[in-house]
Amino acid sequence: MNEHEWWRGAVVYQIYPRSFADSNGDGIGDLAGITAHLEHVASLGVDAVWLSPFFTSPMKDFGYDVSDYRDVDPLFGSLADFDALIARAHELGLKIIIDQVYSHTSDQHDWFRASRASRTNAKADWYVWADPKADGSPPNNWQSVFGGPAWQWDGRRGQYYLHNFLVEQPDLNFHNPEVIDASLETARFWLDRGVDGFRLDAINFAVHDAQLRDNPPAPDTGRIRTRPSDYQLPTYTRNQPELPAFFEKLRALIDGYGERFTVAEVVGRSPEREMHDYTRGSTRLSSAYGFNFLYADRLTPALVRDAAAKWPGEPGEGWPSWAFENHDAPRAVSRWIGQEHRAAFARMKMLLLLSLRGNPFLYQGEELGLTQVEIGFEDLQDPEAIATWPLTLGRDGARTPMPWRADAPLVGFSIAKPWLPIGPDHAALAVDRQDGDPHSLLNLARRLIAIRRATPELVTGRMWVERAEEALLVFRREGLACAFNLGPEPIEWEGAGEIVATVNGANSARLPGWSGLILRPAG
Structure with a gap:
């Protein structure tokens, strides 16, 4: 690989569609709302936008439970709205990266409906099915990320199916070549519509151990363990050796469309081995996205040193991506610093992220210094937060509506009650208020991104x-x-x-x- 691909060192801005901008007054953000506000994103100077899922879905996990990979959920608009978004983004010089959720589907997907109907139909082996043990219990000890066994009994087939996440998110069987082919055809569908790359959600879960061996127990490290899966090492449920072969097939397809960007989300606390494996050489993925900073309770020099040391830039090595915030982690300015130092810390944090070697990912509102919102139990939407309340902050507090206009009703996000509450301090941080303030974090972010783009050492340097x-x-x-x-x-x-x-x-x-x-x- 040379050092001149558009994506190498690019700054990527993540948009969570439900919470960015509502164009039709139903309290939920949509594609037309995103299109109407792309000039704000372009004004930052970023290179690309990553859109979290907008596909047809029952929304049990807010779009990460896909029931049709090749259509837009009516909540977000239509395929025509997506095409308009792509066209406007490209006019503004922005690349568009979309999520691909290959690990699992919704239980409402036509594939799963067919698969569960019998053991002999054409899609019977498209999902991970297994017989019970002699006593009727699940086939092994695997635990779901969202709590409880990773196996759900299905009376129609008289078997268990695997779900590493919600019961409503059955796992696809990537040992089946037809499933791989169907996933590649989904990628082709969106490439043909003009997307510039993919972020592969929870991709290290996509392949399971075919022998269904028990996961070993995890040592007690002193961390708070809120779910049964915390008590296991994911030896046989993540990062199986067959996975890179899928990446090579995906890369071969993508390369036929010119320079496109692929980034793997690698879930786990020590993901570096898998991140390197997924991105090694020129036939796999462009980059990998770990949780070094997203799960950290403090930002320390040692944390930065240790993360950077894993990516020294040796020949054949892949390319890292970094994020301090996203839709799955509490806002960093609330997680890492007390309120009295928050403004100064946000400025320093912005410079640090944009100085790292790799691809910096900015999460919507991070350029404003948005804080984590405390969501009352009655307003919680996140199934994980509901299941573990009040032990974890949950994900809802980082998914609240984007504040556009400080003095507008509902901060300009919508004219109807938003699906999540607006942060009580977010109006003061709104885009319009910061836009006209040369000393604001928003304008600092613009200046720092411009400096990065004009400084080759910061883009691709060791x-x-x-x-x-x-x-x-x-x-x-x-x-x-x-x-x-x-x-x-x-x-x-x-x-x-x-x-x-x-x-x-x-x-x-x-x-x-x-x-x-x-x-x-x-x-």
């Missing part, structure tokens, strides 16, 4: 960490020196050169609390 101390983080991007203070107390340090970017008063001699800068050495 990275190595020189210092990772209590609060001081210093790393190199080729010749550039990047220094950050991840704590509240000022740090004296010795740097030299022209300032390329700085936040919160950082300079070549002193790093105030929660600050950072990039220096280009003289000469």
Whole structure:
């Protein structure tokens, strides 16, 4: 691979369609709402937009339970609305990346309805079915991510089916070549409509152990365990050796459409081995997206050092992608910092994310500094949050409506009650309020993204960490020196050169609390 693919080092902006903008007044965001606000996204200077699912779905898991891979759910609009979105994005110079959920479907998908009807129909082996043990219990000890056994009894077939997530999300059988072919045809459908790439959701779950061996117990690391799956190592339910062969078939298809971007979501706390395996060489995926930062309870120099060390840029190595926030994790400014330092921290965090080697992913509202919203039990929508309440923050608090206009009813998101409450402090952070403030986080994000795009070292340059101390983080991007203070107390340090970017008063001699800068050495 050369260093000039459009996606290498690109900044990607994630849109969660339900919560971005509502064009028809039903309280739920939609594709036309996204299209109407793409100029805001383009104004950031990002290269691409990742759209979370908008496909036909019963919405048990808000679109990640797909009942028709090749159509738009009426909540979000139509295929014509999607085509209009693609056209407008391309006019604005934005690439469009969409989710592909190959691991599982909805139980309302026609494939599953056929599969469960009998053991002899044409799609009988399209899902993971297994006979019970002699005592009628499930075939093994696998546990669902959302709690309880990963097996559901189906009386029509007299067998259990596998669901690594909700009961309503049966797992496809990727040991069946017909399933692989059908998945590739789905990819072809969207490529033919003009998409520029795919984000592969929970893809390390897509293949299961064909022998159905029990997962071993997980050692107690002291972490809070809220679900039975936390007590197992996913040895036989994730990252099976047959998976890269599917990536190679997908890549062969995609390469026929020119430069397209593929990024794998690799679920787990130590995903680096799989991330490297999925992206190695030039015949698999472009990049992989892990949870190094999304699940971290603190942002520390050691965390950045350890994540960067896994991607030194050796020949044949894949390309990483990084996110501090997304639709599945609590907002970082609420997770990592107290309220008194939130504004300064958000500025430093933005510079740090855009300084890392790889693809930075910005989640909608991150450019505004949106906080995690506390959702009362009566307003919860997330099935995981409902099942584990009140032990986890859940995902709803990061999925609340985007604030567009501070003084508008419902912050300009909709004219009807939104599907989730609006954050009580989000009107003050609205786009229109920040747009006219040269010192706002929004305008800082625009400036920093522009600096990144104009600085080749930040886009594709190698990275190595020189210092990772209590609060001081210093790393190199080729010749550039990047220094950050991840704590509240000022740090004296010795740097030299022209300032390329700085936040919160950082300079070549002193790093105030929660600050950072990039220096280009003289000469």
